[in-house]
Amino acid sequence: MNTSKRRQRRSVWWQKAVSIPLLISLLLLLAGCGGNAADGSYQQITQEEAKEMMDSQEVIILDVREQDEYDSGHIPGAVLLPVGSINETTAAEVIPDKDSTVLVYCRSGNRSKTASSALAELGYTNIYEFGGISTWPYRKEHGCINAVTTPSGVVGVAEWIGSDDRFRRR
Numbered sequence: 001m002n003t004s005k006r007r008q009r010r011s012v013w014w015q016k017a018v019s020i021p022l023l024i025s026l027l028l029l030l031a032g033c034g035g036n037a038a039d040g041s042y043q044q045i046t047q048e049e050a051k052e053m054m055d056s057q058e059v060i061i062l063d064v065r066e067q068d069e070y071d072s073g074h075i076p077g078a079v080l081l082p083v084g085s086i087n088e089t090t091a092a093e094v095i096p097d098k099d100s101t102v103l104v105y106c107r108s109g110n111r112s113k114t115a116s117s118a119l120a121e122l123g124y125t126n127i128y129e130f131g132g133i134s135t136w137p138y139r140k141e142h143g144c145i146n147a148v149t150t151p152s153g154v155v156g157v158a159e160w161i162g163s164d165d166r167f168r169r170r
Contacts, residue, residue, distance in 0.1 A: 042116035045130050046130065052056060056086060061077050062079055062095075062115070063078040063133075065083075075133065088120065088122055095124060102127050104128065105130055105132060107133060107134050
């Protein structure tokens with residue numbers, strides 16, 4: 001009988017010794033899954049939600065594809081900032097206010113996720129990723145007649161303001 005009680009106590013102790021570290025690990029894992037823009041997070045939204053935001057508030061629409069893709073068709077008002085060129089300087093030229101609402105897209109949704117995460121890591125707080133233009137059901141612009149290049153080579157949207165071939169950033 002005495003041996004049985006010892007085994008039972010050992011078994012309870014062993015269960016506690018294993019269970020407590022597992023519980024702590026699980027809690028730490030779950031706590032690490034939350035986050036905010038300071039740690040690289042952004043929000044994913046539907047294309048319909050993105051269109052509603054474009055129509056109802058001031059937003060920066062960011063196309064993170066390459067120049068030739070942008071030229072073949074882009075969302076009206078979109079600014080080109082290829083995902084591979086995103087850094088503190090280029091992002092600040094296109095998005096000077098880190099609290100601006102930024103809608104990010106690419107062709108299929110992969111690069112826009114990478115770009116959104118990079119922007120959030122740089123401290124941008126209102127990043128919304130809405131996938132790719134390949135399934136965009138709304139109007140698109142074609143060509144690059146409205147592009148302007150910043151000092152670091154970022155192409156942005158501009159509008160022609162006169163017959164002297166000057167452009168103004170929009």
